[in-house]
Amino acid sequence: MRDQQTWGKEKKCTDRVEKLYTALKSQRHNGVSSTDVWDKTVSFFSVKSPLLFHNGYSKYSRDTLRLSPLPAEDDAPLFIQTFAGHLDWVFDYLTGVRGKIAIAVYIAIINGFLLIIYKGPLYKVAVRACFLGFTFGCGLIISFSQTTWTHFGWYMCSLSFFHYSEYLVTAIINPRSLSLDSFLLNHSVEYTVAAVSSWVEFTIEKLTVPELKQLSWLSLVGLVMVLCGDFLRKSAMLTAGSNFNHIVQNEKAQSHVLVTDGVYAFFRHPSYVGWFYWSIGTQVMLCNPVCIAGYTMASWRFFRERIEEEELSLIHFFAEDYLEYKKKVGTGLPFISGIRINSS
Numbered sequence: 463m464r465d466q467q468t469w470g471k472e473k474k475c476t477d478r479v480e481k482l483y484t485a486l487k488s489q490r491h492n493g494v495s496s497t498d499v500w501d502k503t504v505s506f507f508s509v510k511s512p513l514l515f516h517n518g519y520s521k522y523s524r525d526t527l528r529l530s531p532l533p534a535e536d537d538a539p540l541f542i543q544t545f546a547g548h549l550d551w552v553f554d555y556l557t558g559v560r561g562k563i564a565i566a567v568y569i570a571i572i573n574g575f576l577l578i579i580y581k582g583p584l585y586k587v588a589v590r591a592c593f594l595g596f597t598f599g600c601g602l603i604i605s606f607s608q609t610t611w612t613h614f615g616w617y618m619c620s621l622s623f624f625h626y627s628e629y630l631v632t633a634i635i636n637p638r639s640l641s642l643d644s645f646l647l648n649h650s651v652e653y654t655v656a657a658v659s660s661w662v663e664f665t666i667e668k669l670t671v672p673e674l675k676q677l678s679w680l681s682l683v684g685l686v687m688v689l690c691g692d693f694l695r696k697s698a699m700l701t702a703g704s705n706f707n708h709i710v711q712n713e714k715a716q717s718h719v720l721v722t723d724g725v726y727a728f729f730r731h732p733s734y735v736g737w738f739y740w741s742i743g744t745q746v747m748l749c750n751p752v753c754i755a756g757y758t759m760a761s762w763r764f765f766r767e768r769i770e771e772e773e774l775s776l777i778h779f780f781a782e783d784y785l786e787y788k789k790k791v792g793t794g795l796p797f798i799s800g801i802r803i804n805s806s
Contacts, residue, residue, distance in 0.1 A: 729792065
């Protein structure tokens with residue numbers, strides 16, 4: 463009979479064969495010689511460390527074969543390595559048959575509890591919030607697991623946090639305007655089509671040109687765009703307070719004032735600027751070339767029309783005060799100046 467140690471090594475190798483294949487294919491694509499690829503293949507089966515890094519071989523194997531070490535990874539504290547190893551196991555489990563069954567049972571149980579605890583509109587809010595929280599958690603697991611889907615995990619976290627925080631911030635600053643639409647999950651048919659298109663493009667390109675989805679530097683640029691864009695948008699919402707509304711207002715409320723301080727001192731429409739760069743950043747993060755171009759054009763057109771519509775109301779509400787503000791501060795969006803007023 464095989465001893466337990468041999469069985470454990472074989473099991474670990476089997477579990478990570480997909481990662482090995484992806485890593486070696488990427489190495490060959492980047493011009494690594496056949497000899498080096500073979501060395502790394504051999505090192506894969508020298509499983510001495512519980513954590514395999516993204517380049518396909520462990521710290522022990524690199525030291526043994528005198529391959530180039532990566533200090534940032536090798537010097538990682540033990541608790542970080544252990545944490546990453548646990549997340550690896552969770553990811554492998556959830557993507558298996560039992561994991562999928564567990565997810566289905568979890569969703570059914572949580573939905574049952576929500577039905578018992580909340581009634582009517584509150585149930586609808588709770589279900590959406592629970593769904594976004596679940597998506598964010600799955601995104602975190604994928605993000606910290608040793609998988610080629612890491613960047614999609616970032617995307618899941620970014621998307622779910624954006625929609626959840628839209629509702630949360632609206633509840634804080636303007637609870638009277640709060641509704642299910644504040645999640646922006648059903649923003650428009652075009653928005654849904656754009657989101658699904660990005661998922662389809664990512665999947666197709668990952669299967670056909672997987673190296674395109676491993677441009678970590680580009681995904682980091684997208685992550686920065688997403689974080690900065692969402693931060694700017696939420697800052698604009700908090701600064702505007704009760705003056706902010708997801709729907710363009712045609713009638714001026716008694717409490718409605720012209721906000722020109724904070725982030726509004728730099729951009730006339732900071733919430734649109736943040737949303738514009740956030741949306742493009744999600745596609746840069748996914749390395750989706752088609753959707754990067756598509757999102758840029760579609761977002762630019764949408765916000766150009768939206769700003770012109772909104773500024774008609776703002777000029778009607780605040781007259782000369784807004785016109786003076788308009789002269790001093792730009793929209794913040796490229797090649798969009800807003801509504802044009804004839805001087806004659």
